[in-house]
Amino acid sequence: MKLTLKIWRQKNADDKGGIQTYPIDNVSEHMSFLEMMDVLNEQIIAEGKENPIAFDHDCREGICGSCSMHINGEPHGPDRGVTTCQLHMRKFNDGETIYIEPFRAKGFPVIKDLVVDRKAFDRIQHAGGFISVPTSGNTQDANAIPVPKIDADNAFDAATCIGCGACVAACKNASAMLFVSAKVSQFSLLPQGKVEANKRVLHMVEQMDKEGFGNCTNTGACSIECPKEISLENIARMNRDYLKASVSSEA
Amino acid sequence: MSVLDAKIPDGPIKDKWTNYKNHINLVAPANKRLIDVIVVGTGLAGGSASASLAEMGYNVKAFCFQDSPRRAHSIAAQGGINAAKNYQNDGDSVFRLFYDTVKGGDYRSREANVYRLAEVSANIIDQCVAQGVPFARDYGGLLDNRSFGGVLVSRTFYAKGQTGQQLLLGAYSAMNRQIGKGKIKMYNRHEMLELVKVDGKARGIIARNMITGELEKHSAHAVVIASGGYGNVFFLSTNAMGSNVTAAWQIHKKGAYFANPCYTQIHPTCIPRSGDYQSKLTLMSESLRNDGRIWVPKNIEDVMAIRKGTKKPTDLSADERDYYLERRYPAFGNLVPRDVASRAAKERCDAGHGVNHTGEAVYLDFASAFVRYGKEEALINGEESPSEDLILKLGRAVIKNKYGNLFQMYEKITDENPYNTPMMIYPAVHYTMGGVWVDYNLMTTIPGCYAAGEANFSDHGANRLGASALMQGLADGYFVLPYTIGDYLSHDIRTGEIPTDTPEFDEAEKAVRGRLKKFINNKGSKSVDYFHRKLGKVMWDKAGMSRNAEGLTAAIAEIQEIREDFHKNVFVPGGMDELNPELEKVMRVSDFIELGELFAHDALQRVESCGGHFREESAELDGPQKGEAKRDDINFAHVSAWEWTGDPSKPVLHKEQLTFNDIKLVQRSYK
Numbered sequence: 001m002k003l004t005l006k007i008w009r010q011k012n013a014d015d016k017g018g019i020q021t022y023p024i025d026n027v028s029e030h031m032s033f034l035e036m037m038d039v040l041n042e043q044i045i046a047e048g049k050e051n052p053i054a055f056d057h058d059c060r061e062g063i064c065g066s067c068s069m070h071i072n073g074e075p076h077g078p079d080r081g082v083t084t085c086q087l088h089m090r091k092f093n094d095g096e097t098i099y100i101e102p103f104r105a106k107g108f109p110v111i112k113d114l115v116v117d118r119k120a121f122d123r124i125q126h127a128g129g130f131i132s133v134p135t136s137g138n139t140q141d142a143n144a145i146p147v148p149k150i151d152a153d154n155a156f157d158a159a160t161c162i163g164c165g166a167c168v169a170a171c172k173n174a175s176a177m178l179f180v181s182a183k184v185s186q187f188s189l190l191p192q193g194k195v196e197a198n199k200r201v202l203h204m205v206e207q208m209d210k211e212g213f214g215n216c217t218n219t220g221a222c223s224i225e226c227p228k229e230i231s232l233e234n235i236a237r238m239n240r241d242y243l244k245a246s247v248s249s250e251a
Numbered sequence: 252m253s254v255l256d257a258k259i260p261d262g263p264i265k266d267k268w269t270n271y272k273n274h275i276n277l278v279a280p281a282n283k284r285l286i287d288v289i290v291v292g293t294g295l296a297g298g299s300a301s302a303s304l305a306e307m308g309y310n311v312k313a314f315c316f317q318d319s320p321r322r323a324h325s326i327a328a329q330g331g332i333n334a335a336k337n338y339q340n341d342g343d344s345v346f347r348l349f350y351d352t353v354k355g356g357d358y359r360s361r362e363a364n365v366y367r368l369a370e371v372s373a374n375i376i377d378q379c380v381a382q383g384v385p386f387a388r389d390y391g392g393l394l395d396n397r398s399f400g401g402v403l404v405s406r407t408f409y410a411k412g413q414t415g416q417q418l419l420l421g422a423y424s425a426m427n428r429q430i431g432k433g434k435i436k437m438y439n440r441h442e443m444l445e446l447v448k449v450d451g452k453a454r455g456i457i458a459r460n461m462i463t464g465e466l467e468k469h470s471a472h473a474v475v476i477a478s479g480g481y482g483n484v485f486f487l488s489t490n491a492m493g494s495n496v497t498a499a500w501q502i503h504k505k506g507a508y509f510a511n512p513c514y515t516q517i518h519p520t521c522i523p524r525s526g527d528y529q530s531k532l533t534l535m536s537e538s539l540r541n542d543g544r545i546w547v548p549k550n551i552e553d554v555m556a557i558r559k560g561t562k563k564p565t566d567l568s569a570d571e572r573d574y575y576l577e578r579r580y581p582a583f584g585n586l587v588p589r590d591v592a593s594r595a596a597k598e599r600c601d602a603g604h605g606v607n608h609t610g611e612a613v614y615l616d617f618a619s620a621f622v623r624y625g626k627e628e629a630l631i632n633g634e635e636s637p638s639e640d641l642i643l644k645l646g647r648a649v650i651k652n653k654y655g656n657l658f659q660m661y662e663k664i665t666d667e668n669p670y671n672t673p674m675m676i677y678p679a680v681h682y683t684m685g686g687v688w689v690d691y692n693l694m695t696t697i698p699g700c701y702a703a704g705e706a707n708f709s710d711h712g713a714n715r716l717g718a719s720a721l722m723q724g725l726a727d728g729y730f731v732l733p734y735t736i737g738d739y740l741s742h743d744i745r746t747g748e749i750p751t752d753t754p755e756f757d758e759a760e761k762a763v764r765g766r767l768k769k770f771i772n773n774k775g776s777k778s779v780d781y782f783h784r785k786l787g788k789v790m791w792d793k794a795g796m797s798r799n800a801e802g803l804t805a806a807i808a809e810i811q812e813i814r815e816d817f818h819k820n821v822f823v824p825g826g827m828d829e830l831n832p833e834l835e836k837v838m839r840v841s842d843f844i845e846l847g848e849l850f851a852h853d854a855l856q857r858v859e860s861c862g863g864h865f866r867e868e869s870a871e872l873d874g875p876q877k878g879e880a881k882r883d884d885i886n887f888a889h890v891s892a893w894e895w896t897g898d899p900s901k902p903v904l905h906k907e908q909l910t911f912n913d914i915k916l917v918q919r920s921y922k
Binding site: 010012018028030031032034038039042045046048050051052054056057058060061062063064065066069080081082088090111112115117118119122125126128129130131132133134135136137139140141142143146147148149152155156159160162163186190192193198199218223 | 253299303306317318319320321322324326327335338371374376377378379380381382383385387388389390391392393410412416417420423424425426427430431437439457462489491492493524525526528529530531533534573659660663664666728730733778780823825828830831832833857
């Protein structure tokens with residue numbers, strides 16, 4: 001395949017940045033998108049005129065959540081239920097022009113080229129994304145509290161979030177509601193997490209607002225673009241929990 | 252006499268850990284606040300250690316090269332975690348888990364460490380459930396289990412095919428609680444490039460801020476290395492792109508012995524490689540072997556027809572297929588341990604039965620599982636005489652529920668639907684049992700420097716059983732290190748903060764700066780990946796699934812040539828004071844090249860076959876075990892711990908003799 005790549009280049013956080021054009025041929029349709037980027041970088045290094053393109057990536061099997069490209073206007077590109085590293089070139093046509101940009105949001109400042117800073121997500125988790133149980137080795141037996149399968153399954157589905165930030169990048173308001181609600185839901189569905197549920201949802205939402213993420217207007221783009229297909233139901237559950245916690249005397 | 256003292260406590264094996272814990276020194280809560288601990292790596296071992304140590308009151312500084320601790324490669328572990336809970340009432344016990352692990356490791360691990368691992372395994376599950384890890388449950392609300400290779404019980408706890416993710420997020424959440432309280436200071440996008448020793452003790456590290464390029468000095472009273480394994484020495488492996496040996500290798504160069512580097516796990520169920528551009532390999536969980544049957548066509552004509560595309564695998568009848576694992580190992584069948592399954596696949600492919608264009612692929616087929624589960628479901632639904640279509644539909648739904656994400660992943664990568672046609676798989680480098688030598692306390696040969704998880708060598712011998720890596724990582728971090736490190740730190744309560752404006756820190760920083768500068772200023776012409784690929788090919792061809800003296804000797808010479816060429820001709824674009832992925836890579840590959848040579852020396856020295864290390868010179872020549880690996884317990888029942896001498900070609904070997912009091916050494920048979 002022969003392609004024309006229009007890629008966002010930005011030296012550092014202070015640089016204005018802009019799109020540059022790179023032609024590439026010899027792309028196999030069996031390559032993953034990031035392998036295509038590797039080939040391009042090898043080409044750039046061989047020419048020796050400029051620095052290769054920086055992008056985040058690590059596991060390359062769709063689970064670490066590092067990769068974060070906005071491809072032709074969609075986070076993680078045109079395929080559904082995959083991250084950029086699992087997107088394959090067979091989803092594109094020979095001769096196509098592909099636009100590659102970083103995830104864009106106020107909460108995700110660009111560090112360099114396609115690499116963005118997602119520490120805001122970590123800070124939201126510090127605010128309450130946990131159950132307060134120390135490592136003692138003396139917690140009660142794992143089977144002491146049966147958990148209805150449906151709750152366990154729903155908690156698991158929410159917990160599969162990889163924290164990549166595609167939901168924020170997809171949202172016109174750069175809202176982080178899908179990400180935050182996935183964590184809130186996982187814990188509020190499990191008996192172990194219910195104890196601190198009120199405090200948790202209030203603190204995490206407060207931190208989310210502080211980080212500059214926008215509000216949710218229920219367009220659902222986040223869930224469609226989510227590589228793990230996290231359901232919008234989680235946002236509804238978080239809104240319910242938040243309302244309940246706001247009027248509760250204990251929180 | 253060896254200089255290595257494993258410090259194994261006295262007494263019967265079942266009491267060692269308990270007695271030991273009862274007699275170690277403790278640090279008072281008020282003193283813990285005065286003590287700093289550095290943890291490098293935030294996977295299951297590093298994450299759980301950081302969280303536990305911070306909960307206890309120590310000041311923890313945690314480092315990871317990823318942009319968040321949640322992205323460490325433990326996240327990618329799929330299948331599950333073992334624990335001797337015996338919830339299935341199938342006769343499991345701490346002793347059985349201990350026995351299976353030692354046997355699975357081909358009698359090359361340390362009994363006392365493995366017993367402790369089995370002992371704390373049940374606590375791990377309790378701990379994780381309390382943290383909100385959503386393990387799979389049955390309709391009664393209780394935890395579900397499945398079976399893994401090399402064992403005859405169901406003791407593996409799982410969360411679909413994302414168990415590693417869920418356990419890591421559990422450890423990450425425990426870390427978050429402590430980060431929020433200020434007890435852990437988290438350094439994301441930082442890479443440790445040097446260990447700092449003061450008066451012979453580990454007292455700090457030099458880390459590079461990967462965004463600004465700044466070299467930072469960090470001091471502590473103890474340093475824990477939990478930086479994972481070194482599978483990427485093969486270039487292609489199931490490890491993450493960033494997984495590297497640098498932290499472990501740097502402490503090795505400062506005096507920590509490196510044990511059994513040649514013990515590598517080649518995992519049997521990975522997606523076969525497709526082209527030269529390939530950047531990594533993808534694992535398909537071993538749990539698939541619970542329900543998938545592995546086969547190749549019996550007749551070469553069928554193999555050729557399939558490669559040409561004139562025949563499909565589904566066209567072959569049962570008697571035209573060779574279910575070679577079931578044929579060779581009737582007792583364990585498709586669930587033989589990983590090393591055995593990998594070698595058997597290689598044997599069939601070397602004999603010409605590989606089913607794809609590269610000749611390196613075998614089938615993993617779920618057709619009979621669809622039927623088995625489909626019939627069961629039909630009965631549950633009250634269908635007395637279900638149609639074939641209905642059985643298939645119901646069966647596929649069951650499989651989807653169990654392995655849905657794996658099937659989806661396979662389809663996305665290969666563009667083939669595994670519900671309709673068998674998967675194609677081939678072995679790939681996955682895990683390294685070797686690593687930094689540690690004693691019973693997980694301390695390396697450098698006082699105050701510890702190694703945990705995959706970075707150490709201690710629990711898996713020459714072959715790791717499935718679902719044991721997660722168990723070991725969390726055992727080390729949650730339940731072992733927090734005790735053993737306290738014993739050491741109890742002597743440091745009066746030390747006070749370690750200053751970083753000392754000659755030791757200055758020298759270490761200068762050394763790192765020199766190494767970075769050398770690569771940046773190198774006037775080479777070849778990319779870092781060029782050398783990494785070259786190294787990987789030598790490793791795979793000559794030190795991979797099957798090894799011999801001739802190949803290994805050649806490998807050593809070739810790696811030496813690669814090293815020379817690398818230092819002369821590698822080109823690193825960009826500067827030091829910016830985000831520079833090529834500079835990060837060059838530092839890692841430089842260490843991989845040195846490790847690769849030690850790996851080959853170790854493999855050459857071990858003239859026996861054990862676990863993942865198969866020496867062609869040491870195989871059974873006849874009898875019922877013909878062709879199987881042959882151990883040599885008289886000459887090789889030891890740990891090979893290598894000392895760095897300053898010359899990568901002249902490592903010095905030290906031996907730790909392994910003694911087996913509770914398990915009898917026998918040939919490992921899965922027939």
